Amino acid sequence: MQAVENHKLSRCACCVIRHKGICDALTDAELMQFSQIATHRSYEPGDIILSSDEKTDFFAAIHTGVVKLTKILIDGRQQVVGLLLPPDFLGRAFSKSNPYFAEAATKVELCCFPHDKFEHMLDDFSQLKQRLLEQTLDELDSTREWMVLLGRKTAEERVASLFLMLANRWMKTDCAHQSGQQQEVFELYLKRDEIADFLGLTYETVCRQISVLRKSGVVQFSGTRRFSVPNLDALAEIAG
């Protein structure tokens, strides 16, 4: 029993997101307790992790991969309302259902916590709740930033904004990039039609605007889903 706990603690202790996501709010001792309720789950691209308005029985930290949050209208029109990367948190606390679909955009590994036990721990560890609040506030900020994009930006500005956002997120979390090195390469993660659903466009328009940016030299592509940015300021200028 003790051995198992130690094993589980060590799994958490050496977890790549130990000091990034909500887990960072916990001490090693608290993490020990936390690790006992955590289980891992894996998903393939396209898998539905959570269905809209289905009662959810777990929360999760994104361990690896990318998760899309989407909403759909009755006639099938779809909008991506959030993109979760490690070490983001997945799930709607203090509510029995969540109003989005969560879909794996890439291979995904989650670290899951049962619904009721996690909410109890939120009450026990005030630092955890604090962290969740701060993360939710940050998410609200970036969601509103995206509202400006959807409401007011042109197609070209939208695509440029997406590239800029991905580049910034990449450099913030995976900041193991050696300075003075050659061009940083970023991952797009999404297919053209997923990008379209994120930007409020059609996939043809996304294609065209990517071509425009590529031909003007603002971004350089290697394959269809990897790109680099010679001049981030120029990209930011276009993104508005």
Add this chain to the structure above:
Amino acid sequence: MQAVENHKLSRCACCVIRHKGICDALTDAELMQFSQIATHRSYEPGDIILSSDEKTDFFAAIHTGVVKLTKILIDGRQQVVGLLLPPDFLGRAFSKSNPYFAEAATKVELCCFPHDKFEHMLDDFSQLKQRLLEQTLDELDSTREWMVLLGRKTAEERVASLFLMLANRWMKTDCAHQSGQQQEVFELYLKRDEIADFLGLTYETVCRQISVLRKSGVVQFSGTRRFSVPNLDALAEIAG
């Protein structure tokens, strides 16, 4: 001194939003402490309450009136990213600045709490932090709902969605509406160009789509900013 406290408590105790907003999370005894740090401020339509990225020194509960949260691009394009009605909470906790403008859309009265004292109280009263978290999560949900509108809905659907949202919010909070009464009358609060900035349209398009809905009988106007809805289901159908 004691007299003043009693006076202040009584002001909170009989406050119209005492049992609606975050204050509802407090006991009468806690409210007493709370009332000692609270001050009231008034604003006229068009007044800027908070400027984007300006360091904020207070939080506030909306007592009366309507507050717009907006963001602008360098060339002046504007997007309303949130609409706050009583008893909503204004301010970005645990961050020295907030990335939006807060502007009074109508006459507004705020109940304000100093920045540092309020954050201390959040730590002292866990129910308060809990309430703030839940309110933030709800705000995130409705913001994402609005992303679908901005990204995927037509002009007519957007205007219909706004009417529906206002009707629902009105009936939820001011539910002193006598049943079996004649048509409920709702307030639009915003000018045509403010609606446009909320819906990601131009004010001419907003005008035209309001005319369409009015002529089809789905909504009835008295003046330019008051309307009633004969059939809410029909409106919801159009809103998508």
Add this chain to the structure above:
DNA sequence: CGATCTGTTGACGGCAGTCAAGTCAAGTGG
């Protein structure tokens, strides 16, 4: 090799934006 999925590019049309004129109500000042 064909089948399928993903991405690219062209031609055309429509919805909403742009530009502009006009209505209406409220306020201001002579």
Add this chain to the structure above:
DNA sequence: CCACTTGACTTGACTGCCGTCAACAGATCG
């Protein structure tokens, strides 16, 4: 009291960006 101004709103004519429809290219896989 009336001319004038101002702000909010409405409506029309035209334009253009992006959506729709369609053909095609490349990659992956059985």
